Amino acid sequence: MSFTALRLIDWIWTVRGSLPIAPGLSVDEAAARLDPLFHDPGTTRQRDGDVVTFHKVNPLSQDKLAVFDRGRLQIAAGLTGGTLRYELVGRALLFCFLLPVFFLGVSAIVDGSKISGRVFAGIFTVLYVAGRWLEPRLVAGLFTRALAGGAVPSRNDRPGVAGNGAG
Amino acid sequence: MNAGYFGQGVFRASAGQERVTKPFFANRPAVEGGPIKQFIFTHFQPVMLFAMIAFWCFAPDKYATPAVAIGIGIAFKALILGLEWVSERHASWRLTWKELVTDMFYVAVSVTLIKFAAKHIGSEPAVDAIKHSLNIHTAWAGHWPLLVQVFVGMFIFDFGQYWMHRAMHNFHPLWLSHAPHHFITQLNTLKGAIGNPTEIFLIGLGVEGFLDFIPRAGLAAGGIGMAMGVYSHANIRFNSPRWWMYLFNTVEHHSLHHSQDYESTRCNYSNTFIFIDRMFGTCVDGESELVGQEGGRRMSIREQMLYTFMPLIDRARAWRSPTAVPAE
Numbered sequence: 001m002s003f004t005a006l007r008l009i010d011w012i013w014t015v016r017g018s019l020p021i022a023p024g025l026s027v028d029e030a031a032a033r034l035d036p037l038f039h040d041p042g043t044t045r046q047r048d049g050d051v052v053t054f055h056k057v058n059p060l061s062q063d064k065l066a067v068f069d070r071g072r073l074q075i076a077a078g079l080t081g082g083t084l085r086y087e088l089v090g091r092a093l094l095f096c097f098l099l100p101v102f103f104l105g106v107s108a109i110v111d112g113s114k115i116s117g118r119v120f121a122g123i124f125t126v127l128y129v130a131g132r133w134l135e136p137r138l139v140a141g142l143f144t145r146a147l148a149g150g151a152v153p154s155r156n157d158r159p160g161v162a163g164n165g166a167g
Numbered sequence: 168m169n170a171g172y173f174g175q176g177v178f179r180a181s182a183g184q185e186r187v188t189k190p191f192f193a194n195r196p197a198v199e200g201g202p203i204k205q206f207i208f209t210h211f212q213p214v215m216l217f218a219m220i221a222f223w224c225f226a227p228d229k230y231a232t233p234a235v236a237i238g239i240g241i242a243f244k245a246l247i248l249g250l251e252w253v254s255e256r257h258a259s260w261r262l263t264w265k266e267l268v269t270d271m272f273y274v275a276v277s278v279t280l281i282k283f284a285a286k287h288i289g290s291e292p293a294v295d296a297i298k299h300s301l302n303i304h305t306a307w308a309g310h311w312p313l314l315v316q317v318f319v320g321m322f323i324f325d326f327g328q329y330w331m332h333r334a335m336h337n338f339h340p341l342w343l344s345h346a347p348h349h350f351i352t353q354l355n356t357l358k359g360a361i362g363n364p365t366e367i368f369l370i371g372l373g374v375e376g377f378l379d380f381i382p383r384a385g386l387a388a389g390g391i392g393m394a395m396g397v398y399s400h401a402n403i404r405f406n407s408p409r410w411w412m413y414l415f416n417t418v419e420h421h422s423l424h425h426s427q428d429y430e431s432t433r434c435n436y437s438n439t440f441i442f443i444d445r446m447f448g449t450c451v452d453g454e455s456e457l458v459g460q461e462g463g464r465r466m467s468i469r470e471q472m473l474y475t476f477m478p479l480i481d482r483a484r485a486w487r488s489p490t491a492v493p494a495e
Contacts (some may be wrong), residue, residue, distance in 0.1 A: 113279040120275035131264045
C-alpha cells in the first residue's frame with residue numbers, strides 16, 4: 001500500500017493534532033513539562049532535539065495514554081508562542097474498528113449467533129465512534145494541562161489501598 | 168489457607184506483603200454521600216434480588232421468556248456500569264474506553280462462540296445424553312415450589328463451580344486456563360467475562376441439568392447468578408448488610424481473591440454463595456485494591472488467548488529448533 005493510500009485510511013488508528021504553546025516557553029521547558037506523561041510502566045521515550053517519541057508495551061489500564069502504542073510529538077517554541085504537533089498511533093482503535101466485521105462474520109457463520117453477532121457488531125461500531133471522538137479530546141486536554149504546568153495524574157501517584165484503614 | 172469467619176477478616180495492605188487482621192466489618196469503608204445515597208447503596212443488592220424473585224414468580228407466561236431474561240441482563244449490566252460512576256469504589260479501577268472495549272470483546276465472545284461450543288460439547292448435551300442412555304426422568308423436580316427449584320438449581324451450579332474454581336487454583340494445568348482472568352488489573356462490571364476461552368467454557372460446566380426444573384426456574388437462577396457475578400466485579404462501593412455478606416459473594420470477597428500474590432488468591436472461590444466457602448474453610452472476609460498477577464502487569468488480549476497453551480507452544484518451538492531456549 002502506498003504512502004498516500006495509507007494516509008487516506010490511517011485516521012482509523014492515528015490521532016493527529018496541534019496545540020498552542022504559551023509565549024516564552026522554550027523547547028526544553030515544554031519537553032520537561034510533557035515528560036511526566038511518559039513515566040508510566042511499559043513506556044519508553046526518546047528526545048531528539050525538538051522531537052519526542054514514545055513507545056508503550058502493555059500499558060497499565062490507568063495509564064492516561066494507554067490507548068496509544070507509540071507517538072511522535074514535535075515542539076516548536078518561540079517568544080511569541082509556539083505549537084505542539086503530535087501524531088499518536090493506537091492499535092486499540094484499529095482493533096475496535098475491525099470488531100464489527102469480525103462479529104458480523106460470526107453472525108453469518110456460527111449457528112445461533114445471528115442476532116447476538118449483529119448486536120455486538122452494532123455495539124462495537126458505537127464504541128469505535130465514541131472512542132475515536134473521545135480519545136483525541138482527552139489527549140488534547142492532557143497535553144494542554146501538562147504544558148500549562150498542571151499536575152498530571154499518574155498510576156504511580158495512586159495510593160496503595162486508599163481509605164480502607166489498612167495498617 | 169487462612170480460614171476466615173464472620174466478623175473477622177484480613178486487610179491486604181499492599182500486594183500481600185503485609186497481612187493485618189482486624190475486625191473487617193467494623194473497619195470497612197462506607198459509601199460517601201448523603202442519607203439517600205447511603206440508603207440506596209445499602210439496600211440495592213437485596214432489593215434487586217427480591218425484585219428478580221418477584222418478577223420470575225409472578226410474571227405472566229408471555230413475559231417469562233428467554234428473550235426477556237436477556238433484556239433484563241443487558242439492562243442490569245448497563246445500570247451497574249452507570250452506578251460505577253455514582254458510588255465509585257476506587258479511582259484506580261475507573262473504567263476507560265480501552266477497558267470497556269476489551270471487556271465487551273470478551274462478553275461478545277462468550278455470548279457467541281463459547282455459547283456455541285457449550286451448546287454442542289458442553290455439559291448440557293452431555294447430561295442430556297447420560298439421562299437418555301440411562302433412562303433417567305426427573306420431571307418431578309419441576310413440581311417443587313418455584314423458589315426451591317431456583318435455589319437448588321443455583322446451589323448445584325455454584326457448588327460445582329466452587330470445586331472447578333478451587334481446582335483451577337490448585338492444579339497447574341487448570342491454573343494455566345484460569346490465570347489470564349487473574350491478570351486483570353482492575354475490577355469492573357463486565358470483568359467477569361475476561362479470561363481464556365477454555366476457562367470460560369470450563370467454569371460454565373454444570374450438572375444441574377439432571378433435574379428437570381421448569382424453564383422459568385432456570386431463567387430466574389441464571390439471572391440471579393448473573394447479578395451476583397456482576398456485583399462481585401463491579402467498581403462500586405456498597406454498604407452491603409452483614410447478613411448479605413455472610414450469604415453472598417461480594418466485590419470485597421472477590422477483590423481479595425484477585426490479590427496480586429498468588430497465595431492470597433486461594434480463597435473465596437464461589438460465584439454466588441460465599442457460604443459454600445465458609446462451609447469448606449476457604450472464605451476470607453476482606454478486600455483488596457491492588458489486583459492482578461506478576462506485579463500487576465496488564466496482559467494483552469493476544470497473550471490472554473495464548474497463555475494457556477504456552478507450554479505446548481514452547482515445546483513445539485523446542486522441537487522445531489532444539490537449540491532454542493524458551494523465553495522466561
